[in-house]
Amino acid sequence: MCGIVAAYGAVDPDKCERMLARLRHRGPDDTGVLAVDGAWLGHQRLSIIDVSGGHQPLTDLDETAWIVGNGEIYNHERLTSRLPDGVLRSRSDTEAALHAVLRGGPAAVATLDGMFAIAMATADGGGLVARDPMGVKPLYQVTDGGVTLFASELRAFDDEDRPRVEAFPPGSLWTPGAGVVRFADAVPVEVRPARRAQHDTWDDVVLDEVRDAVVAAVRRRMMSDVGVGVFLSGGLDSAIVAAIAAREVRERGEVLPTFAVGTAGSGDLVAAARVAEHIGSDHHEVVVTAAAVAEALDEAVTVIEHFDPALVRSAVPNLLLAREASKEVKVVLTGEGADELFAGYSYVHTDEFADPDALHAELVRSLEQLHGLNLQRCDRTTMFHGLEAREPFLDAALVRTALALPPEWKQRPGGRPEKALLREAFTGWLPEDLLWRGKEQFGDGSGAGAVLAALAAERVAGTDTGATPEVPAHCWPLRSDEEVLYFAIWSREFAGIRADATLQPFATA
Template sequence: MCGIVAAIGDIDVSSCRNMLHRIAHRGPDDTGEVRKHNVWLGHQRLSIMDVEGGHQPMTHAPTGTYLVVNGEIYNHRHIRQDLGHALFETGSDSEAALHALVIDGPAGLARLRGMFALAFATEDGDFLAARDSLGVKPLYWARRDGVTLFASELRAFDPADRPLVETFPPGHCWSPEGGLVRFADAVPAHVRPARRAAEPEWDSSLVKAVREAIVSSVEHRMMSDVGVGVFLSGGLDSAIVAAVAAEYAARQDQPLPTFAVGSEGSSDLLAARHVAEYLQAKHHNIEHHEIPMSRQDAVEALPRAVRAIEHFDPSLVRSAVPNLLLAEYASQHVHAVLTGEGADELFAGYPYYHQEPFTSPEALQAELVRTVRELHHLNLQRCDRASMAFGLEAREPFLDRDVVEFVLSIPPEYKMVRPGVPEKQLLREAFDGWLPNEILHRGKEQFGDGAGAKELLEDAVRDLPEVAAADGVELRNREEAGYYAIWKRELDGIRPSATLGLFATT
């Protein structure tokens, strides 16, 4: 996990370096840059794989090519086998992306399984930028006369360029010659149509397949040379991730740090403690950490959270405050953490999925697909920024490409609530016996609410100034108007309609 900046065209090297400096928090371990003709690449590194040999920009001297990557390529070992180990000079997963592009050109992006935003260049000045299909890793760009700029965060851009900044679309690549081209879809066409289930109940083979897909994804995301922890909210999704990770770590004879945050007596803190104690009794490798959150902690973290997530949506801000405190503490112990992001969007965990107008299988399927495709505007933005504010990599096993395609191909009837069948029942059955029953059957509670942030922030919201919205953004309530005031102060010049896609689509 890192931060990248790239430019092609009429380059101002000093400006590019300033952009990179503004996102130094994303990669505190190393920095690097390269200029070739009209291309400049910059990289801030968080060292996780091949700590000694993974410096970027990565280069392949025989072909005169250069690469900067923000993310992780989880299938890098398979790519090494396919392309030949003799090509590789480091143990970095990013080198797999370099050689895939050298050998296959833009088509090599199809080889990559993982989360990434990258920029690739040659000695002759050829250039390619790309972002993973779900947009797990952020990428923004600004196009003006003579130059095109790319960066991992909005704040990287110079104030003069901020009105031009747009979200680089997930699953796309761009080159000066070919323009913007889609190379992958977050939800491929063959999994989009709702399929009518012949029977209202699923069989054991589907339960087993769900479990195996998630276990495999978690195990792939344990890849690290510096250790991995788990953000444990005590909810079903993060508890499942922790249970699988604990079993995997025990087989490797490794400890598993888990991290929970909340106000005193909050439901998340108590539930996470229960999960940690259960897994410790089972595997004897859990190192559980609790981060208490007082009202003062929450109020002081509020402007930092808005600035970090580059967003003002109330549900995201309420979640970001405890997320930021959690990441700040966890970054002192590990370089990477697993999270439960994405499970609700795949298995219909939110209450609104089971209300009108989504009560038919077809409507539910369409809404699940829509929200998966919009994750990069919402929870993934919050998760990435809150963790990377402290140079901490967040990994989301539920958003593995194979998991997404498989779970969205399951008949939507199996995700619908009916008498005796709560939300996410299929997921609960898949991990029966892996967790305490109280956790396995715990109802849905938003992260910020379960951690107590909503209550702690109520007074702070009343004290925030209100400002008028701009660019056609409708501020939906007093709370959002207060957060927008912070957002506008911290990201002056950014157009909300260009960067906060949910407001343009809802």
């Protein structure tokens, strides 16, 4: 996990150096830069795989092509196993991406299974930039006349470039000659409910299929040469991930570190402690006060580069948790994506989505939008403290498995709890009352939501914020005191950036 900057065309090395310096938090372990004719690559490294030998930019044996990358390529060993002996210069998963493209051309990025943003340059003036299909890893771009700039975060760009910043689309690649070309969709087009529900429930074969897919996804994300922990909110999704990971490390004679955050006595802290005791993890609690939540607000909005209330409520405790977790581990697993796969949000159980096909379409839409919402919040809050977050529920194979299920099974006939199929698949892995615990949004379960709502009402009604900020025509209408307050903070930090080009409102806010 790292921060990258890339430039192609009429490169200004000083500008590129400034941009990379603003991303130092994403990779505090090492800095690497490369300037070749018509291209510049920069890398801030958080050392996860091949700690001693993975310095970037990485190059081939002939030193005719170079690559920098942010993220993880989970199938890198399978990809490199096909290479002749002596070709590899490191054990880095990013080097697998370099050789895949050198051997298969730009289209070979479609063979990479993981979360990634990569940039390549070649001695003959060629270049390539690509982002993973789900958009787990961030990437932004600016084209200004004779130069195209790429960076991992909005904050990297100089003020004069900010009005032209756009999010680089997930599942796309860029080359100097062809521009931006899509190579994969977040949700594969062939994924449709493979079978219609004949009954209201499912059988053991289905439960085994779902459970095996989740377990395999967690195992893939345990790949690391450094310590791995789990963000444990006490909710269903992170509890399942923690239970699987705990079994995995126990087989190696190790104990899984887990991390929870909340105000004293909050529902998340209580539930997380019980899950941790059940799975035998080395549990760490971050108990925060209302004052600490208020103090972290401005930084949280700036860090996540977003002002949507649903994201900010989660970002504040997430940021405080990441700061403490980074003292113990460099990688954490999270439960992001399960609600989108298995219909966990309350709004999808309204009359609007009563038709199963409408529900399925909404789940697909929500997955396609994650890169600018929860994934953006998760990436920024962790990487701000040099911590890599991985999301097992967004594993490509698991996404296919979950979306091939009949959407009827994800509905709630007769008041059935949300995600009932997923809960039943993990019977015996968690205490029954926690396995069937009702859903709370992370910001609410941690206690931060109530603190922030009261703070926003006070500041907007009083003199703290001054006048209500003017909302540009290109931004969506602000919908609450919280959004007014958070937009004011965001505007102060990201003046000139078009909200509609880089952000979107959260559907459940």
